[in-house]
Amino acid sequence: MKIEEYLSSLPRSIMNGDDVELSDDTLREIFRFAEMTKDDIFYHLGCGNSNSIAIASQEFRVERSIGIDNNEEKISQGKKLLAEKHITNGSLRYQDIIDADISDASVILFWFSDEKTIEKMISKFQSLRPGCKIITIWGPLTGCMPNKVDFPYILNVTPFKKAESLREQMLVIFDTDCIDFSVAWEYADRYSKAISSRNFENDRFLTILQTLVIWINAKNLGIACGEDIPEPVKSYIGILKTFFNIEVEHLLDH
Incomplete structure (x- = not known):
């Protein structure tokens, strides 16, 4: 079978990343890459088990950390975790990221493969305040030149720099x-x-x-x-x- 047929045969949750939880060490690498500080307001879009929110709050001491996910069970489990750790500057929302208010964000972790979701979120990101950092994994935001790369982690900063071509993106x-x-x-x-x-x-x-x-x-x-x-x-x-x-x-x- 062609690779496209093989990929389409996989469970949708695997393809869109729902069943992939980043390890704590990977999350720490990402936060160091983004140079997160105590002044940051961090959002993890598609936060899953909420470990990212706990680490951002406790270890990187951000001002606030917010996780958003449309999986109610994961959000419920995550809230219990934050309560057990007595984290007061971290919170979770059961919500579709497309509908979420992220206007106060200064750092965002965004790892999605669905093209429609990416397209809608890029429009949302473009309205954020200058200097907001959007971290992606594997590829940059569509049509945008990355500001910083430590592959597979890629950083785009608002306002975005337009990429003239995919070729230009890949070489960078x-x-x-x-x-x-x-x-x-x-x-x-x-x-x-x-x-x-x-x-x-x-x-x-x-x-x-x-x-x-x-x-x-x-x-x-x-x-x-x-x-x-x-x-x-x-x-x-x-x-x-x-x-x-x-x-x-x-x-x-x-």
């Missing part, structure tokens, strides 16, 4: 003149570790998929190193097809 994100297999693998591996499932086989499979996605996108945009398909890329394309019945070669522009 990967901080290189061209992308070869080793660069693609390194960055895919960083992503896998950041969202680690603690299952080595699953993480390895994710790294292979993301490596191929990065390299193929680079090839199609004319920023892959060299004209030929690298042998490791050929090997992994073959492995996916032979052992997993997943075909990705059609994604290449010929």
